[in-house]
Amino acid sequence: MDAKEYLGEPRALISREALLQNAALLRHTIGENTRICAMIKADAYGHGADIVIDTLCNQAMLTLGRPAVDAVAVASIDEAGMLPAVNCPVIIFRPIENVYLGQQRMLLEAAIRNGWVLTICSASVAEDVARIAMQCQKQAIVQVMIDTGMTRSGVDIAELDHVVMTILTSPSLRLYGLCTHFASSETPGDLFTKLQFKRFSDATDELLKHEQLRPSAIIRHVANSGGVFFLPSSHLDMVRPGISLYGIDPSGRPSPERALRPAMKWTAPLLMVRDVRKGQGVGYGQTWHAPRDTRIGLVPVGYADGYLRSFSNRAVMMVAGQSAPVVGRVSMDLTTIDLANVPHANIGDEVTILDDDPLSPASVYQLSDWADTIPYEVFCRIGRRVHRVAVGDIRPRKAPGTPSSEPTA
Numbered sequence: 171m172d173a174k175e176y177l178g179e180p181r182a183l184i185s186r187e188a189l190l191q192n193a194a195l196l197r198h199t200i201g202e203n204t205r206i207c208a209m210i211k212a213d214a215y216g217h218g219a220d221i222v223i224d225t226l227c228n229q230a231m232l233t234l235g236r237p238a239v240d241a242v243a244v245a246s247i248d249e250a251g252m253l254p255a256v257n258c259p260v261i262i263f264r265p266i267e268n269v270y271l272g273q274q275r276m277l278l279e280a281a282i283r284n285g286w287v288l289t290i291c292s293a294s295v296a297e298d299v300a301r302i303a304m305q306c307q308k309q310a311i312v313q314v315m316i317d318t319g320m321t322r323s324g325v326d327i328a329e330l331d332h333v334v335m336t337i338l339t340s341p342s343l344r345l346y347g348l349c350t351h352f353a354s355s356e357t358p359g360d361l362f363t364k365l366q367f368k369r370f371s372d373a374t375d376e377l378l379k380h381e382q383l384r385p386s387a388i389i390r391h392v393a394n395s396g397g398v399f400f401l402p403s404s405h406l407d408m409v410r411p412g413i414s415l416y417g418i419d420p421s422g423r424p425s426p427e428r429a430l431r432p433a434m435k436w437t438a439p440l441l442m443v444r445d446v447r448k449g450q451g452v453g454y455g456q457t458w459h460a461p462r463d464t465r466i467g468l469v470p471v472g473y474a475d476g477y478l479r480s481f482s483n484r485a486v487m488m489v490a491g492q493s494a495p496v497v498g499r500v501s502m503d504l505t506t507i508d509l510a511n512v513p514h515a516n517i518g519d520e521v522t523i524l525d526d527d528p529l530s531p532a533s534v535y536q537l538s539d540w541a542d543t544i545p546y547e548v549f550c551r552i553g554r555r556v557h558r559v560a561v562g563d564i565r566p567r568k569a570p571g572t573p574s575s576e577p578t579a
């Protein structure tokens with residue numbers, strides 16, 4: 171995909187450099203002995219899983235000589251099926267559930283054949299998956315999610331032994347890993363996170379003493395972005411960053427301590443500019459009346475594109491480096507902005523809807539505040555009509571001894 175494509179349309183520009191820089195910062199934070207599993211569920215938090223995989227796996231091979239991440243993870247088997255080919259483990263986090271195994275038989279068989287890691291939370295599911303894998307004449311690769319206090323998915327610690335022994339005694343299953351998920355790791359120093367980690371360590375240390383397990387072959391992973399930065403002891407064998415990979419601080423505020431760089435900039439061209447007189451009403455419900463003569467710009471995005479209706483009369487967009495307040499209601503396909511600060515703005519000028527500068531008045535942090543939500547949700551809502559376009563010049567690292575393509579005079 172070329173950045174020139176879709177010029178003149180709403181685009182989410184995804185910076186390859188920012189993605190690689192964030193991955194490098196994560197690598198630096200965890201050290202060389204811990205793997206990175208890139209969380210690319212929900213189309214890579216709205217950034218486009220194909221672009222993110224291509225950048226972190228293929229492009230990184232060219233520039234660094236190795237992929238920037240060691241595994242990728244999605245929520246569902248469906249999502250895994252939509253990924254481009256990737257040369258590392260693919261983990262599916264939604265727990266496999268017996269009740270649906272009948273209807274989902276084909277999906278599950280495909281997942282087993284593709285070697286995707288399946289998440290198991292009970293012994294009876296382990297038995298069912300083992301039976302299906304046996305019938306496919308394949309080994310299913312599985313991990314066990316342990317509930318340590320999140321009270322969402324996961325096996326209770328009291329049941330853990332039983333589940334793991336069921337897996338170990340099934341020749342058609344291979345145990346890939348043991349994991350848990352934090353409930354409040356975005357708060358530095360959070361005590362509940364420490365308690366969850368202690369419960370996980372105690373339970374799994376005990377288990378790994380078992381002689382049937384080769385501890386070195388079992389990957390223990392617990393840390394999301396919050397865990398990576400705020401509880402270093404939780405890094406273990408692998409970490410699972412999502413939001414930080416996309417350049418957003420897990421604390422929900424930009425942090426001067428961490429050089430994370432937002433990877434997405436959402437833009438659209440100014441579609442129309444019109445003069446309005448003092449007192450003139452704008453948009454559905456006429457919720458805004460011009461307090462003075464001014465110029466109104468029309469931007470071709472609306473709530474159908476994930477530009478939330480709650481941004482109406484609150485958010486700002488950026489035009490030529492100046493802020494242009496959203497005035498009137500955001501409608502399904504169009505939004506109006508006040509161009510009072512940008513007298514020279516013209517049709518065709520680029521409007522920044524979501525800025526990649528973390529300190530911009532149109533940053534994702536600001537947008538999520540205006541909509542009373544979190545950056546994760548703002549990203550995930552960005553609709554299909556917005557073209558995801560990779561930007562950034564990634565130069566292949568020249569292999570040593572390769573002749574230069576420059577003429578040598």
Ligand SMILES: *Cc1c(COP(=O)(O)O)cnc(C)c1O
Pocket residue numbers: 209263351393394395396410411412413414420
């Ligand atoms: C989404 C998710 C993550 C990533 O969380 P971030 O806060 O985005 O880093 C990690 N683990 C699991 C199980 C998840 O579902």
